Amino acid sequence: MARLTLCLLLMAPVLCAEELSFRLYQIGGRSWTIKIVPNAGGDGNLDVNYMKYEVQEVHEDHALVSYIRLDTSKKIPKGVTATVTKLRFDATLPPFKQPDGAQNLGVQTIKAAGMSFECDVFSSGTPPSKYFCSRRYPGLVVKTEASFGVDELCDFDAFKDDEPAPAPRKGQKPPKDPPKEPAKTPDEFSLFKARHSWVLSERGANGQAVLRKYEVLKWDEAGADVKWTELDEAKKPLKGGKSESLRVEFKEGQAARYALPEGAAKSRVEKRRFGPNVMECTVYTFRQEGKEGQIWISNLYPGLIVRQTIDGGKQGVTELLEFK
Numbered sequence: 001m002a003r004l005t006l007c008l009l010l011m012a013p014v015l016c017a018e019e020l021s022f023r024l025y026q027i028g029g030r031s032w033t034i035k036i037v038p039n040a041g042g043d044g045n046l047d048v049n050y051m052k053y054e055v056q057e058v059h060e061d062h063a064l065v066s067y068i069r070l071d072t073s074k075k076i077p078k079g080v081t082a083t084v085t086k087l088r089f090d091a092t093l094p095p096f097k098q099p100d101g102a103q104n105l106g107v108q109t110i111k112a113a114g115m116s117f118e119c120d121v122f123s124s125g126t127p128p129s130k131y132f133c134s135r136r137y138p139g140l141v142v143k144t145e146a147s148f149g150v151d152e153l154c155d156f157d158a159f160k161d162d163e164p165a166p167a168p169r170k171g172q173k174p175p176k177d178p179p180k181e182p183a184k185t186p187d188e189f190s191l192f193k194a195r196h197s198w199v200l201s202e203r204g205a206n207g208q209a210v211l212r213k214y215e216v217l218k219w220d221e222a223g224a225d226v227k228w229t230e231l232d233e234a235k236k237p238l239k240g241g242k243s244e245s246l247r248v249e250f251k252e253g254q255a256a257r258y259a260l261p262e263g264a265a266k267s268r269v270e271k272r273r274f275g276p277n278v279m280e281c282t283v284y285t286f287r288q289e290g291k292e293g294q295i296w297i298s299n300l301y302p303g304l305i306v307r308q309t310i311d312g313g314k315q316g317v318t319e320l321l322e323f324k
Helices: 002-007
Strands: 031-038 049-058 062-070 083-088 103-112 115-124 129-134 141-146 149-156 197-204 209-219 223-231 243-249 265-274 277-288 291-298 305-310 316-323
Touching: 049 265, 103 129, 103 141, 103 149, 115 141, 265 291, 265 305, 277 305
Parallel strands: none
Antiparallel strands: 031 049, 031 149, 049 062, 062 083, 103 115, 115 129, 129 141, 141 149, 197 209, 197 316, 209 223, 223 243, 265 277, 277 291, 291 305, 305 316
């Protein structure tokens, strides 16, 4: 079934420049899973398995995307690791370019992963295979029908940010854009000026995770008192776990610095998945014990860690699990 899964990154519809969107790859943390169902015409292995894709990083002109094979139970088989590939935002390159020799069979709407996808349908290869390529998410192959089996999208992360502006009704002119108001500068200490709480999962190189809950206890004009507590798997205070209180001083331009490692430097701005929503973050790079790290800090709530990785996640990953 390797031939099928490889096609997922090599096949996509051709759209004119003004229509082409890279939205599939422009939200960090977005993932989708393909169900791979072989048949007797394949390599003899009839086990159903899955391929999971996830956007790891988003940059101005490219994204880093991982993919990993899952077993019948959607678990990672022992010894299997993810592969990370660099995908350039270039309409002349795969997966945004139609392969030479592919025949366009028209447009068809199909249902997959609990959603409806309008797809361009292509035929390619000998014997011919049919590819259903999403028009909304260029680069996403929703379904593949081949002599050796069927691949179909079974899980997909969709966000409100993906939605287009509503089209005007028939006979109506598109509404004019409302006059823009001056952008309001958010309070850089808004995270600490309300009774916010959040939970971080901190997984080390050994794979073990520690949960910590942070709570804003009180605040005044000069600063805020924050407490963190270790939690168990049920997100209850861990028996015998650590707890610590700290003071956050409201010094101009320093909100994000409370969460940043020493020497961290701004890298880029990236939209990042958080549950069913998307958070805009500033990404910083740093070095820790000779390893390169990255940390994603919320732009709306400076000081709030959304994600952190050390050595691409090999030496540790921190994820925001909950925010109130």
